[in-house]
Amino acid sequence: MTRTILPSRISSLGRLNRVLSGKTFDNSRFFLIVDENTYSHCLPILISHVDRLHQAEFIEVPAGEECKDPAIASQLWQTLLDSNADRDTVLVNLGGGCITDLGGFVAASYKRGIRHINIPTTLIGMVDAAIGGKTALNINGSKNQVGFFHQPAIVCIETSFLHTLPDAEIINGLFEMLKTFLIGNRSHFQSLCQTILSGSLDLQPGMIAACAEIKTAIVKQDPRDLGIRHILNLGHTFGHALESFSRHPGQTPLAHGTAVGIGLLCTLYLSVRKLGLDPSVLQNYRAVAEKLVTLPHYTLRDTEGILAYMRQDKKNSGGDICCVLLSDITAPVINLPVPENEIRDALLKIS
Numbered sequence: 001m002t003r004t005i006l007p008s009r010i011s012s013l014g015r016l017n018r019v020l021s022g023k024t025f026d027n028s029r030f031f032l033i034v035d036e037n038t039y040s041h042c043l044p045i046l047i048s049h050v051d052r053l054h055q056a057e058f059i060e061v062p063a064g065e066e067c068k069d070p071a072i073a074s075q076l077w078q079t080l081l082d083s084n085a086d087r088d089t090v091l092v093n094l095g096g097g098c099i100t101d102l103g104g105f106v107a108a109s110y111k112r113g114i115r116h117i118n119i120p121t122t123l124i125g126m127v128d129a130a131i132g133g134k135t136a137l138n139i140n141g142s143k144n145q146v147g148f149f150h151q152p153a154i155v156c157i158e159t160s161f162l163h164t165l166p167d168a169e170i171i172n173g174l175f176e177m178l179k180t181f182l183i184g185n186r187s188h189f190q191s192l193c194q195t196i197l198s199g200s201l202d203l204q205p206g207m208i209a210a211c212a213e214i215k216t217a218i219v220k221q222d223p224r225d226l227g228i229r230h231i232l233n234l235g236h237t238f239g240h241a242l243e244s245f246s247r248h249p250g251q252t253p254l255a256h257g258t259a260v261g262i263g264l265l266c267t268l269y270l271s272v273r274k275l276g277l278d279p280s281v282l283q284n285y286r287a288v289a290e291k292l293v294t295l296p297h298y299t300l301r302d303t304e305g306i307l308a309y310m311r312q313d314k315k316n317s318g319g320d321i322c323c324v325l326l327s328d329i330t331a332p333v334i335n336l337p338v339p340e341n342e343i344r345d346a347l348l349k350i351s
Helices: 010-020 036-041 043-049 070-082 097-112 124-127 161-164 168-184 186-197 205-221 228-233 235-247 256-277 277-292 300-312 338-346
Strands: 003-005 030-035 055-063 088-094 114-118 133-140 142-149 154-155 322-328 331-339
Touching: 003 010, 003 055, 003 097, 010 030, 010 154, 030 036, 030 097, 036 055, 036 088, 036 161, 036 322, 036 338, 055 070, 055 205, 055 331, 070 097, 070 133, 097 114, 097 124, 097 133, 097 142, 114 124, 124 161, 124 168, 124 205, 168 205, 168 228, 168 256, 168 277, 168 300, 186 205, 205 228, 228 235, 228 256, 228 322, 228 331, 235 256, 235 300, 235 322, 256 277, 256 338, 300 338
Parallel strands: 003 154, 030 055, 030 088, 088 114, 114 154
Antiparallel strands: 133 142, 322 331
């Protein structure tokens, strides 16, 4: 069972220090996985607050999706072997979703499974990626094609790390928050939309905690993603394909959260047409998305490239591309087959 340390008036890192100083971790060696950004901006903060990690060894990996590569995982396994890391070893993943994906994957596979702790440093990590036990690597540009379910021992959400981020990273997380509130809390969705439309990117820790709690509650019901947890894929069938397609020559690369945000726009468009979602939800969301990013324009030729990635999606069944759609806010419908001509239509209607 994962212990989640949510933001409150008491420092999350201070509470983490107390947990790591307890008997559960008496015999543990700690290895910290960081990238060049978290090494510079976040590691000093972590070490200054968590005494138990003063003797930890750290491993630096490339920033971003480049680290989610089997070759990087192999290097980490070798480093652990060379250091005589045993099954009491704990990996501490300090970073965004790519770091927690990689670190969780390595923890799940090394010695058939060791403990890991996720300390997300990005908004998207705090509200989504670090929670739930999904770990994954990319294969030849296709996202998250190999992985494990391996729950972290601890997820520690320390919102002071957000001050180290550029606005673009906050925007990535905001799209995941909007997704979570669309499936889980109408009033929070409306409140977050109003905040964004007012021009503010400032978030109260309580709103971040509420988002994390929604995801945690869903994961507890379906830890291995066999049913209800599929609702968390809202916007992701489009989003993963858009993110992969954006790496093509001539395209503008999209971060994961932004790609999901654009995917949500396609999803809500289809939800209005297929399930009778109130069009005002789509209109309100479009206004929010346009406030946060410049929406891309796709041609009919582009849709063929995007569909090629969508056909590889893990959630597809029987040769059909399956999506999560909404009949209303907090009323998602999972595993709904969507014809390719309707997907093309949604992509062409983005801008």
